[in-house]
Each structure stands twice: as structure tokens, then as C-alpha cells.
Amino acid sequence: MKKQYLLVFLFGTLFFNAQEGQGFYQPSNSSCLSPEKRQQIQQELDANRQLLKSQGKFSENKTLSHPLFIWPVTKNPDTTYNKVWSISNHVDHNLAYPNKVQDWNCGARTYDTTDGYNHQGIDIFTWPFGWYMMDNNQAHAVAAADGIIIGKDNGNFDRNCSFGNDDWNAVYIQHADGSVAWYGHLKNNSLTSKAIGSFVSAGEYLGVVGSSGNSTGPHLHFEVYNSNNQLVDTYAGSCNTWTSSTDSWWVSQKPYIDPKINGIFTHSDTAVFDNGCGVQETTNFKDSFNTGEKVMVYMYFADLPVGKSINLKLIRPDNTIAYNNTFSNSAFYYASYWYFTFQSSQFNQYGNWKASVTVDSETVTHDFIYGANMGMSDINSSKLFSVANPVKNNQLQIISKNNLASDKTTLEIYSLDGKRVESKRVELKSGVNLIQVNLQKYQNYILKISNGTFNEVFKIRN
Numbered sequence: 001m002k003k004q005y006l007l008v009f010l011f012g013t014l015f016f017n018a019q020e021g022q023g024f025y026q027p028s029n030s031s032c033l034s035p036e037k038r039q040q041i042q043q044e045l046d047a048n049r050q051l052l053k054s055q056g057k058f059s060e061n062k063t064l065s066h067p068l069f070i071w072p073v074t075k076n077p078d079t080t081y082n083k084v085w086s087i088s089n090h091v092d093h094n095l096a097y098p099n100k101v102q103d104w105n106c107g108a109r110t111y112d113t114t115d116g117y118n119h120q121g122i123d124i125f126t127w128p129f130g131w132y133m134m135d136n137n138q139a140h141a142v143a144a145a146d147g148i149i150i151g152k153d154n155g156n157f158d159r160n161c162s163f164g165n166d167d168w169n170a171v172y173i174q175h176a177d178g179s180v181a182w183y184g185h186l187k188n189n190s191l192t193s194k195a196i197g198s199f200v201s202a203g204e205y206l207g208v209v210g211s212s213g214n215s216t217g218p219h220l221h222f223e224v225y226n227s228n229n230q231l232v233d234t235y236a237g238s239c240n241t242w243t244s245s246t247d248s249w250w251v252s253q254k255p256y257i258d259p260k261i262n263g264i265f266t267h268s269d270t271a272v273f274d275n276g277c278g279v280q281e282t283t284n285f286k287d288s289f290n291t292g293e294k295v296m297v298y299m300y301f302a303d304l305p306v307g308k309s310i311n312l313k314l315i316r317p318d319n320t321i322a323y324n325n326t327f328s329n330s331a332f333y334y335a336s337y338w339y340f341t342f343q344s345s346q347f348n349q350y351g352n353w354k355a356s357v358t359v360d361s362e363t364v365t366h367d368f369i370y371g372a373n374m375g376m377s378d379i380n381s382s383k384l385f386s387v388a389n390p391v392k393n394n395q396l397q398i399i400s401k402n403n404l405a406s407d408k409t410t411l412e413i414y415s416l417d418g419k420r421v422e423s424k425r426v427e428l429k430s431g432v433n434l435i436q437v438n439l440q441k442y443q444n445y446i447l448k449i450s451n452g453t454f455n456e457v458f459k460i461r462n
């Protein structure tokens with residue numbers, strides 16, 4: 001697999017010991033389909049049309065105008081990703097080859113090959129963690145417009161990373177004007193259960209974005225033919241040589257450079273983006289941290305322009321801001337990430353933290369728990385005592401299993417960095433004892449209960 005990764009480490013102590021790094025992901029190009037395979041698919045679709053007509057499920061009546069598409073990739077409604085994709089390639093309008101390319105916007109976001117293939121569709125790749133996303137069905141190919149399913153290919157291997165695998169999994173949909181959209185490289189056995197001849201509505205699920213066929217990693221190849229079976233570039237632009245430069249096939253055509261926050265996540269350790277061909281990445285996602293653990297915050301972007309301002313905040317459980325850093329993006333990539341590592345000393349409150357990233361007017365927030373081990377057990381018990389957590393209204397509740405009222409017992413409370421913040425002598429009777437303390441909210445402490453014969457330690461939280 002020729003995916004390229006670059007890690008630029010900018011280690012250095014910034015605010016709060018945050019260590020910073022960044023990198024990018026650049027999918028490599030694949031032919032998507034050989035000319036022979038394309039021809040074979042066209043024949044298969046023709047045969048299906050004839051069959052559907054003979055069954056009365058297909059009409060030759062056609063509307064005059066082509067459909068307007070909605071975006072053909074959506075995220076699984078359950079996902080924690082903000083966005084799941086970026087674009088690697090458009091249609092190539094320069095028919096010379098190799099390395100002679102031009103897309104609809106007169107740029108070079110497309111490719112050709114030495115054997116004369118000029119890219120014929122849009123490649124929409126999943127980011128970040130394409131294999132993880134595929135395995136967890138995070139990115140769906142959906143119908144860009146209403147239509148009839150006129151073909152389905154399934155049963156083909158879906159973890160390819162190179163050329164030479166012509167058989168893909170795909171769904172083909174014919175619209176009311178007779179135009180047809182191809183949705184290729186889908187995950188095996190993820191295709192809509194609807195049969196050939198069924199109607200699908202715009203936005204309806206077709207399959208999971210995968211890497212079947214000639215593919216170097218999970219992506220959707222979206223290829224469109226007009227009612228005369230001529231290839232269409234769905235984008236209106238001055239270098240779209242095939243249709244009028246103003247005739248967009250999109251309800252709302254996306255800009256050529258389309259900055260996106262794909263997600264912000266917390267991780268236990270460095271994310272591993274390449275574990276080899278078809279092998280799921282090591283995400284190291286983690287949302288619940290024990291005291292003492294570091295937290296790595298990764299922000300994932302697509303199409304972020306150079307100089308674009310990025311703001312990262314860490315927000316404490318009491319909504320105060322623990323970390324606030326605005327920096328600017330240093331290079332343009334179709335897919336990139338920035339990360340910061342925060343050491344445990346940063347986390348001076350237990351509970352529900354937030355990491356939030358803002359670019360332009362969009363803010364994406366990720367929730368995580370710090371000090372999960374302190375919050376796990378509500379009652380901390382030993383042979384002699386139970387201590388209730390959390391401490392409510394600064395009243396420490398200690399249940400003593402013995403009557404120690406005649407014996408002076410020492411209570412000491414320490415902050416997690418070892419400072420003694422409270423010390424008092426108490427008389428603990430058998431049963432519930434309420435002891436007034438003065439602790440800060442959202443903090444973890446160590447409670448020591450001792451006298452001459454015992455010495456017990458409990459975690460408490462306020």
C-alpha cells in the first residue's frame with residue numbers, strides 16, 4: 001500500500017506540558033476499474049434493464065432534466081465522528097497521459113495512469129482510520145438521488161490496497177431521466193437488501209464504504225452517466241469539458257476546497273495509522289482515564305488551508321478552561337491531524353472533561369472522564385470503616401463498624417500531590433458519623449484514618 005504518512009514532531013513544552021505533533025494522510029490512487037470491467041458492467045446493466053422491462057418493472061418514460069444529487073457518503077447515525085470523509089480525486093478532463101491531469105476546477109485533484117486511464121469519477125475516502133471505520137460501519141454510501149436499482153455486485157474481497165483486483169462490490173442506480181450512478185468499492189455483504197428493480201430514495205442506505213476492487217484503501221468511487229450513457233462530471237466548473245460549465249448535478253455543489261473538522265478524540269497513546277494492508281489501525285481511543293494517566297487529544301481535519309486558525313480547549317468539569325491554545329495550520333492536505341499530549345498533572349479536577357476544537361464558526365466537542373477510578377466506587381470499605389463518595393456539602397460520611405468513641409482517632413486529608421489539607425481528632429461512634437470538612441469541589445483526596453492500632457487509607461472525592 002502506498003499510503004503516505006508523515007509525522008512532524010514539534011516536541012517542546014508548551015502550556016501545561018502539552019506535547020504537540022501533526023501529520024497527514026494521502027491516499028494513493030487506484031484505477032478503480034479496468035476498461036474491460038467497465039464494459040462488462042455496462043453489459044450486465046443492459047441485461048438487467050431488459051429483464052426488468054420484460055417483468056414490467058421498468059419504464060422507458062424519461063424525465064427531461066437530470067437529477068440534482070445530495071452527497072453520496074453519510075456517517076452512521078451512531079458515530080462519534082463529526083465528518084467521515086474527504087475527496088482524493090475528481091474526474092480527469094485531460095485525456096493525455098501519464099501525469100497530465102486537470103479537474104473541473106482547473107486543478108490537479110485527480111489522476112491518470114500509464115496505460116491511459118483518466119479518472120472517471122469522484123473518490124471519496126474515509127478519514128480518519130478508514131479500516132476501523134469500515135469494520136465498524138461508520139461511513140455509508142447513500143443514494144445521491146431517487147432511482148431504481150439496476151445492478152448489484154457483491155461477494156468480492158474488500159480489504160485491497162493495490163491494483164489488480166477488478167471485481168468490486170457496487171450498487172448501480174438509474175434515475176428518472178435515464179442517467180445512472182455507480183457506487184463502487186463497497187464492503188462485502190454490506191449492500192442494501194433491496195433487490196434489483198427496487199426503488200430507492202435519495203439518502204437511502206446502499207452499503208458501507210470499503211476497499212473492494214482496484215482500491216488502495218476504503219473509499220467510494222462515484223461515477224455517473226447521463227441518459228445517453230456518456231460519462232458526466234457532476235461538478236460545474238470552467239475546466240469541466242463535458243457539460244456546460246454552469247450545469248452542476250448537485251443540489252448544493254461543495255466548494256473545491258472544503259475545510260472540515262472530521263473529529264476530535266481522546267487516546268491513551270499515539271494512534272497508529274498504518275498497520276499494513278487491510279489491517280485495522282490502532283486507534284487507541286480512550287474516553288475514561290484513571291488518575292495518573294496521560295491524555296492524548298487528536299484533532300482530525302480535511303482540506304484545512306494553510307494558515308487556518310485552529311483553537312483547542314480543555315474544559316474542566318466545573319466549566320473553567322484548563323487549556324486554551326490557538327495555532328495556525330502549516331500545510332494543506334486532504335487529510336491531516338494535530339495532537340497534544342497532556343500529562344496527569346494537568347487534570348486537577350475529577351469528572352467529565354471536554355476537549356473542543358474550533359475552526360471558523362464550527363466547534364466540535366468530545367467528552368471524556370478523568371479520574372474514573374476515583375468515581376468508580378461510591379463506598380470505599382475496609383474492615384473497620386466505610387467512607388461514602390462523593391463528599392456531600394463538605395460533610396464527610398464515615399460508617400464505623402466499631403464504637404471508637406472513647407478513643408481519639410486522627411483524620412487526615414491529603415491532596416493528590418501529597419499536601420495535607422486537613423487534620424483533626426474525632427470520636428467515631430459505631431454507625432454513621434458526619435464530619436465537617438472544607439474541601440474544594442471536583443477534587444480528589446486521600447483520607448487517612450488512624451490511631452495507635454490502625455492506619456487506613458481511602459480515596460475520597462468532593
Ligand SMILES: [Zn+2]
Pocket residue numbers: 030031032089119120121122123220221222
Ligand atoms: Zn475512483
